[in-house]
Amino acid sequence: MDFLNAIILLLNYIFVPALAYGSQLALGAIFVTLIYGILRFANFATGDMMSFGTMFTILFTWYFQSLGISLGVLPTALLAIPFAIIFMSGYMLLVDKFVFKYYRVNKSPPVQLAMVSIGVMFVTQAVVRIIIGPSDRRFFDGEKFIIKAGEFKELTGLNEGLAIKSTQVITIVVTMILVSILFWFLNKTKTGKSMRAYSDNEDLALLSGIDPKKIVLITWIIAGILATIGGALYGLDKSFKPFTYFNNMLPIFAAAIVGGIGNPFGAFLGGYVIAFSEILLTYAYRKFFMYILPETMEPGGLVQLLSTDYKFAVSFSILVIVLLYRPSGIFKGKIL
Amino acid sequence: MRKNLNVITAYSIMMGLIILVGIFQSWNIALSIFNLCLISAVMTMGANIQWGYAGLINFGIMGYTALGGLAAVLISVDPVQDAWSAGGFDVLTSLFIIIGMIVAIKFILKRYEKSKIRTYFIASIIIVGIIIIRITAEPGIEAIEAIDPAKTGFLGGLGLPIVFSWIVGALFAGGLAFVVGKVALGLRADYLAIATLLISEIVIAIIKHEDWLTRGVKNVIGLKRPAPYEVDLQTTGWFIDLVEKFNSGKLALISDLAERQSALNQLVIEGSSLFVKLCYSGLFLIVVIILLILTQKALYSPWGRMMRAIRDNEEAANAMGKNVVKQHLLIFILGSAIVGIAGAMLVTQDGLFTPGSYRPMRYTFLIWVMVIVGGSGNNFGAILGGFAVWFLWIEAAPIALFLINFFTSGMAETNSFKVHLIESVPYFRFLMMGIGLLLIMRYRPRGILPEKIEIK
Numbered sequence: 078m079d080f081l082n083a084i085i086l087l088l089n090y091i092f093v094p095a096l097a098y099g100s101q102l103a104l105g106a107i108f109v110t111l112i113y114g115i116l117r118f119a120n121f122a123t124g125d126m127m128s129f130g131t132m133f134t135i136l137f138t139w140y141f142q143s144l145g146i147s148l149g150v151l152p153t154a155l156l157a158i159p160f161a162i163i164f165m166s167g168y169m170l171l172v173d174k175f176v177f178k179y180y181r182v183n184k185s186p187p188v189q190l191a192m193v194s195i196g197v198m199f200v201t202q203a204v205v206r207i208i209i210g211p212s213d214r215r216f217f218d219g220e221k222f223i224i225k226a227g228e229f230k231e232l233t234g235l236n237e238g239l240a241i242k243s244t245q246v247i248t249i250v251v252t253m254i255l256v257s258i259l260f261w262f263l264n265k266t267k268t269g270k271s272m273r274a275y276s277d278n279e280d281l282a283l284l285s286g287i288d289p290k291k292i293v294l295i296t297w298i299i300a301g302i303l304a305t306i307g308g309a310l311y312g313l314d315k316s317f318k319p320f321t322y323f324n325n326m327l328p329i330f331a332a333a334i335v336g337g338i339g340n341p342f343g344a345f346l347g348g349y350v351i352a353f354s355e356i357l358l359t360y361a362y363r364k365f366f367m368y369i370l371p372e373t374m375e376p377g378g379l380v381q382l383l384s385t386d387y388k389f390a391v392s393f394s395i396l397v398i399v400l401l402y403r404p405s406g407i408f409k410g411k412i413l
Numbered sequence: 414m415r416k417n418l419n420v421i422t423a424y425s426i427m428m429g430l431i432i433l434v435g436i437f438q439s440w441n442i443a444l445s446i447f448n449l450c451l452i453s454a455v456m457t458m459g460a461n462i463q464w465g466y467a468g469l470i471n472f473g474i475m476g477y478t479a480l481g482g483l484a485a486v487l488i489s490v491d492p493v494q495d496a497w498s499a500g501g502f503d504v505l506t507s508l509f510i511i512i513g514m515i516v517a518i519k520f521i522l523k524r525y526e527k528s529k530i531r532t533y534f535i536a537s538i539i540i541v542g543i544i545i546i547r548i549t550a551e552p553g554i555e556a557i558e559a560i561d562p563a564k565t566g567f568l569g570g571l572g573l574p575i576v577f578s579w580i581v582g583a584l585f586a587g588g589l590a591f592v593v594g595k596v597a598l599g600l601r602a603d604y605l606a607i608a609t610l611l612i613s614e615i616v617i618a619i620i621k622h623e624d625w626l627t628r629g630v631k632n633v634i635g636l637k638r639p640a641p642y643e644v645d646l647q648t649t650g651w652f653i654d655l656v657e658k659f660n661s662g663k664l665a666l667i668s669d670l671a672e673r674q675s676a677l678n679q680l681v682i683e684g685s686s687l688f689v690k691l692c693y694s695g696l697f698l699i700v701v702i703i704l705l706i707l708t709q710k711a712l713y714s715p716w717g718r719m720m721r722a723i724r725d726n727e728e729a730a731n732a733m734g735k736n737v738v739k740q741h742l743l744i745f746i747l748g749s750a751i752v753g754i755a756g757a758m759l760v761t762q763d764g765l766f767t768p769g770s771y772r773p774m775r776y777t778f779l780i781w782v783m784v785i786v787g788g789s790g791n792n793f794g795a796i797l798g799g800f801a802v803w804f805l806w807i808e809a810a811p812i813a814l815f816l817i818n819f820f821t822s823g824m825a826e827t828n829s830f831k832v833h834l835i836e837s838v839p840y841f842r843f844l845m846m847g848i849g850l851l852l853i854m855r856y857r858p859r860g861i862l863p864e865k866i867e868i869k
Contacts, residue, residue: 119603121778176851188470188602192785193854195778199847202774206840323774327614330607386622393611400608401596 078235083368085237089226095356096349097245097314100252103348104307105329107259107341108300114276114339115296116181118190122198123304124326128319129168129201130305131312132209133161135216142218150220155247158309166301172197173297181293198323205319214317217244244314255306256345259299263341268295276339327389328355331396337406346408351392359385420793420862427800434808441683444690446807451697452758453799457783458704458792459751465790465864466717467744468724472606473593475776476613477749479620479768480589481582481756483627486570486766488578489637493569496557496625501568503553504625507546514542557625567628575637578757579700586753587746589616594745598738610773621768633766640692646685653677656684693762700758701796704751708792720744779806782850788860797862805849809842 105127112120120126137157147153176197180190223246226238263269268291275282275292283289308322315321328351336347361379383391399406431450435443456474463469518535525531558566597608620627627633646652657664660680667673711717723730723737731737760766779802787798814835821831853860 119607179855186602188606189854189858191603191606192781193851195781196847196850196854198778199782199843199850201847203840203843203847206843207834207837210837211840327611331611334604334607384622387618390615390618393615396611397596397608400600400604404600404604 079368082235082237083365085229085235085239086365086368089237089239091353091356091360093239093241093245095352097242097248098356099349099352100248101307101311101314101348102325102329102332102352103345104252104255104303104310105325106332106336106344106348107256108303108307109329109333110336110338110341110344111296111300111303113333114341115272115292116177116190118187118194119330121191121194121326122201123329124323125198125201125205125319126165126169126300127304127308127311127325128205128317128322129308130161130165130301131308131317131322132205133164134158134305134309134312135209135214135317137161138216138218148219150243152217152219152244152247152313154216154309154313158306161309162302162305165305166298169297169301169304170294173293202319202323209319211319214312216317217313219243242314244310248310248314251306251310255303259303259341272296324389328392331392334396334406335399337408340406340408343406343408347406350407351395354395355388355391358382358391359388420797423797423862424793427797427804430804440687441690444687444694446804448690448693448697448762449807450800450803451694451701452755452762453780453783453803454701454796455697455704455755455758455799456752456780457787457795457799458701458708459748459755460780460784461748461787461789461792461795462708462711462751463744463748464784465795466712466720466724467741468602469598469741469745469748470602470606471609471745471748472773472777472781473609473613473616473749474752474780475771475773476609476616477586477589477752478756478759478776479613479617479771480585481578481753481758482760482766482771483620484582484585484753485575485578485636485757485760486627486633488571488573488581489575490570490633491572493560493565493567495560496565496568499560500553500555500557500625503550504557504568507550507553510542510546510549514538554625562631565628566631567625567633574639575761576639576696578761579754582753582757583750584753586756587750590746590749591742593749594742598741598745610777613773613777617768617771620771627766627768630769632768634764636760636764636766638764639696639761640689643682643685643689646688647681652685652688653681656681659684697758697762700754704754705792705796712792779846782846784860785850786853786860788862788864790864791860791862794860794862794864798860801861802846802849805845806842809845810838813838813841813845 105123108127109120109123112118112123134154134157137160138152138154141147141153141156146156148156176193177190180193220243223241223243224239226240229239230236261269263273271282271287272292272295274285275287275289279289282292311322311325329348332347332351333344334347335350336343336345338344359381361381363380366374366380431443431447434446456478459477460471460474463471517538521531521535521538557568560566593609593612597605597612600608621629623629624631657677660677664673664677664680667676719730719735720740722733723735723740727737783798783802784795785798786802787796788794817831817834817838821828821834824831857863
């Protein structure tokens with residue numbers, strides 16, 4: 078019984094939250110990696126582009142709510158996401174046309190494009206704050222929990238409760254569906270294959286008749302989809318605040334590089350690596366050991382490897398270690 | 414003279430703008446803008462050395478700034494004796510353990526060939542070391558933080574004059590840059606950018622949460638000043654005389670004696686804060702001028718020529734027998750040290766250290782905008798960038814407000830669109846920065862004052 082309690086404890090405090098957080102990071106990391114692989118620059122506007130997409134989701138959610146449309150137990154935001162994606166992709170293409178295209182055509186070095194993306198970051202951040210303001214916003218509606226901790230306890234008779242939020246399940250399910258479609262697209266369709274070819278060797282791809290304009294267009298649209306959905310899921314699960322989104326750029330970068338930048342599958346797994354290590358290293362295992370060990374051996378302290386203050390620092394340290402020992406990432410991305 | 418014409422014009426316009434602020438808003442605002450411009454100029458000079466001279470991208474400016482600020486605290490605050498006696502021993506023991514760990518790892522790295530066993534051994538040393546440090550330091554840290562947590566709760570500093578911290582801040586930042594450079598400088602440019610950005614976040618996380626050293630988010634306030642205090646000035650005889658002499662024309666117009674006295678008092682209060690700001694301006698100007706002379710000398714020296722050669726063609730420079738790795742590390746340390754000075758100056762001016770206020774937007778990306786806008790590779794350009802961007806950053810809100818009122822003048826005061834726009838005035842500065850950066854990068858990619866190298 079104690080053993081079961083210990084397992085449930087870990088599931089409740091580590092596994093489920095990390096899986097949801099990891100999914101949100103994974104979507105962002107695939108976004109970064111696609112831009113890096115195909116357009117060949119580190120996009121410092123990642124976090125703010127995600128907040129831009131989320132802003133549209135929120136605006137549409139409010140609009141639908143004012144019309145009285147809802148999805149019942151599911152959050153209205155799910156209905157708003159497709160509309161937000163349209164606007165988001167439009168914004169991405171606009172930014173590309175007026176900003177990035179010039180440097181791409183001139184074959185500027187990647188560093189210059191990264192600098193330009195800082196300009197885009199400033200502008201996007203300003204637009205988001207001007208339109209929706211800098212404050213914390215929750216836009217979740219519908220049923221909040223799938224299982225509440227109390228219900229679970231009654232159901233199973235265990236001491237530990239397992240609470241699963243519906244946003245966590247939605248996050249994981251949506252991520253899985255989206256990522257499966259994306260990998261199917263990249264690996265099986267002709268357009269996807271030409272994208273991979275373009276990423277692998279630009280000149281060779283051009284010689285074989287691949288249209289670079291089309292590739293760039295599709296990349297930005299996919300990026301828009303990923304940014305909007307990733308941002309909206311994060312906002313549903315936690316809350317929407319432009320500043321947090323800007324900060325989320327950092328673990329997302331870490332996830333993309335840890336997984337091997339330029340490699341979408343690596344980025345996907347990198348998100349979970351970062352999320353799990355952040356939560357595993359900063360969780361206080363005291364209660365876990367109380368269940369597992371006999372009473373005489375109970376630990377005195379919190380049995381916490383690092384204080385929760387260092388949550389972000391954990392992922393960055395992992396990144397530094399990876400950069401040192403295996404700069405191309407765990408799953409072999411582009412060679413540096 | 415002719416060839417420096419654009420430099421002179423640009424600087425005169427900048428000075429003119431600041432003087433205009435003085436006339437139309439107040440001299441107090443103008444001087445505080447000027448002081449922060451000077452500090453920004455020091456930061457941009459540091460970033461310019463790395464980016465403009467050597468082409469090294471450093472997105473960790475925030476971390477070095479914060480370390481400089483930390484130096485200001487550790488140098489100027491009086492030591493907290495109780496805290497030292499309560500937990501000083503434990504903290505020192507942990508420090509020795511850390512030094513022991515580093516020595517042991519160095520020894521192993523030197524002595525043994527690269528192998529899996531070596532890697533595991535080093536990893537186990539680190540893990541065991543961290544556990545031991547946690548066990549030894551925990552009671553000490555708790556004891557330190559328990560001592561009068563509302564006022565101290567940390568070890569305090571050395572109690573020296575705060576100006577020394579400008580040098581110590583440079584040393585701190587340089588030390589960190591040495592470690593970061595050793596780790597990350599081999600990376601390609603955009604990876605280096607990301608790595609330095611993340612490392613600076615780690616530095617901030619440590620400063621924020623190690624309360625025994627920095628008081629963390631509880632902030633350190635009331636730091637010593639290199640300049641006199643306003644309150645003291647207001648009661649000092651020579652200062653009151655000075656203000657009286659300065660404003661004698663204005664005061665002579667007031668015939669009533671009591672009224673004249675109160676007017677004088679008002680002037681003294683205003684004058685005292687101006688005087689303090691002027692003191693800071695003087696100190697900062699000295700730093701900026703010294704740094705400018707040094708960096709100009711370096712730029713035109715054989716060393717500067719070598720750095721440009723390395724920047725423009727690393728392989729060729731390497732083939733000519735220049736040690737690229739070593740020079741990169743050196744310039745990374747130098748630039749970061751200058752940023753460290755700026756960090757210490759900033760805390761000196763504010764008189765308080767607030768770890769929570771270090772955000773990458775303000776301390777990393779804004780500095781980069783300054784360098785790019787001003788003109789990388791040109792020290793005068795970098796300083797001008799610091800001035801122009803900081804000026805715009807502060808004055809963006811009034812400008813935006815003016816523009817909004819101008820364009821929406823046809824709308825009613827209660828129009829919700831207009832009200833919303835006016836409420837979000839503070840965020841227009843981001844918009845202006847972004848658009849400014851994008852325009853400069855597109856139409857004048859070498860900055861307002863581009864790099865100009867003549868070999869005499």
